[in-house]
Amino acid sequence: MIPRDRLHQIIDRFEYLEARMAEGLSGDDFVAVSREYAELRPVVETLRAYQALVDEIAGAETMLSDPEMKEMAEAELGELRERLPQMEQAVKLALLPRDAADSRPAIVEIRPGTGGEEAALFAGDLLRMYQRYAEARGWKFEVLEEAQTELGGIKDVTARISGDSVFARLKFESGVHRVQRVPETESGGRIHTSAATVAVLPEAEDVDIRIDPNDLRIDTMRSSGSGGQHVNTTDSAVRITHLPTGIVVTSSEKSQHRNREIAMKVLKTRLFDMERQKVDDDRAQARATQVGSGDRSERIRTYNFPQGRMTDHRINLTLYALDKVMGGDLDEIIDALVQDAQARQLAEMGA
DSSP states (O other): OOOHHHHHHHHHHHHHHHHHHHTOOOHHHHHHHHHHHHHHHHHHHHHHHHHHHHHHHHHHHHGGGSTTTHHHHHHHHHHHHHHHHHHHHHHHHHTSOOOTTTTSOEEEEEEEOSSHHHHHHHHHHHHHHHHHHHHHTTOEEEEEEEEEOTTSOEEEEEEEEESTTHHHHHGGGOEEEEEEEOOTTOTTOOOEEEEEEEEEEEOOOTTTOOOOGGGEEEEEEEEOOSSGGGOOOEEEEEEEEETTTTEEEEEOOSOHHHHHHHHHHHHHHHHHHHHHHHHHHHTHHHHTTSSOOOOTTOEEEEEETTTTEEEETTTTEEESOHHHHHTTOOHHHHHHHHHHHHHHHHHHHTO
C-alpha cells in the first residue's frame, strides 16, 4: 500500500494552490503558482483515482459480513483488486522526482561531426526532423542562429523550441546521431557513415544565472546579405564572449538589439547547463544508470537509410520506419526512452 499521509500532503498542496489562483494573483506570483498547479494537476488526478479505488475496495470488504450482499461483494472485490496493482504503479510513476527543468523551453544546438559535407547535410535533416516534430506537437520553433554550407548543409544551428513539456520530451536527444547512406555526391554507390551532434539544453531563466557585466566582452560585427541588392553590410551582428569560461555566442539577425537579446539568452542557457552538468557529475554513480546522460560524445542513435532502419542504442530499440522518423514522428522513440528512464528510477528507489 502507498502511504496515505504522503498522498494527502500532495493533495493539500494542490488545493492550497487552487485557492491561491482563485484569489486573482498577478505578475510573478501568478506565474509561479500557475506553473506548480499545472505540474501537480495530473499527479493529483492520479492520486484521487487511486484513493477512490481503495475506498471502493474497503466499502466492498465491509459488505462481506452481510449474507445478502456477500456474493455481490465478492464479485465486485475481484474486479476492484484486479485493477489495484496497475493503479499503484500509476501512482508510483506520478510520484517519481521530476527534473525541475522539464517544463521549460529548450535550446537545441546541432553541429556536423565526422563526414564532411555529408555530415553537414545530415545536420540539416535533423533540424527539419525536429521542426516537424515541434509542428506536430503544436510547439513554437524559432531558429536563433544558422550557418549553412555552399551545398545547403548546416555548419551550425541554434534553435529555441517552446511549448508544453518541451525539455521533458527532447532532453533524450542529446548526443551523437550517426547516419549510414549513399551521399548524393557519391558516384560509386558506396554507403558512407557520418555523424552530427545534438545538444538539448533547458532554457535558463533570469533568476537562474546572474552574469557580471565585467565578465563580458561584446563585439559588433558586419553582417552581410545574400548578394545583389542585399550586398550592403551593417554592424548588426553581435558576438558575446564570457571571459571566465571562454564561451562565445553570436547572433546575426537584422536588429542589433534583438541580436544582443538572443545572444544573452543562449549564453545564460549554456552557463545554466554547465551548472546542471556539475550537479550531475557530483552524482556520477547514479547518473550512469540513467538514460541519456547528456554526454555530447555518446553515440545514441543510428539512421540506416538503405535498410530504412532507425536504432536507438541506449534501449536497443529498432524501428523499420525511417521515413516517418525523419518526417518528425518521434513519439514512439521518446515514449520508450521516457518509460525506460522511469523504470530505472523505480528500480533505484526499490519501488
